[in-house]
Amino acid sequence: MRATVSxxxxxxxxxxxxxxIAAGCEERGGGDLILDLGGVDFxxxxxxxxxxxxxxxxxxxxxxxxxxxxxxxxxxxxxxxxLERHLNVADTLQDAMGMLAADDGEQA
Numbered sequence: 001m002r003a004t005v006s007x008x009x010x011x012x013x014x015x016x017x018x019x020x021i022a023a024g025c026e027e028r029g030g031g032d033l034i035l036d037l038g039g040v041d042f043x044x045x046x047x048x049x050x051x052x053x054x055x056x057x058x059x060x061x062x063x064x065x066x067x068x069x070x071x072x073x074x075x076x077x078x079x080x081x082x083l084e085r086h087l088n089v090a091d092t093l094q095d096a097m098g099m100l101a102a103d104d105g106e107q108a
Contacts, residue, residue: 025061035067
């Protein structure tokens with residue numbers, strides 16, 4: 001599944017975003033999730049918490065979360081917090097799809 005988010009993700013909307021995406025994953029039976037952050041220009045600690053929750057939900061269902069197309073300020077936050085080392089982060093949407101396809105090939 002792919003979810004595209006844009007604008008600011010903060011305390012005012014992070015939990016709602018997380019719930020909508022988690023519900024979509026549940027409806028589709030779990031699996032992998034690409035979170036397209038290409039349109040996001042700001043995120044705060046609430047957003048990071050929601051992303052981590054989605055990551056754990058994907059793992060619980062046997063899937064993987066890949067963050068795609070994070071721009072400069074978002075990528076910097078992921079780097080400074082150390083999350084870039086613990087989450088799958090791809091420069092582009094195509095790279096994210098490639099990461100999942102490559103992992104599927106290794107698991108087969």
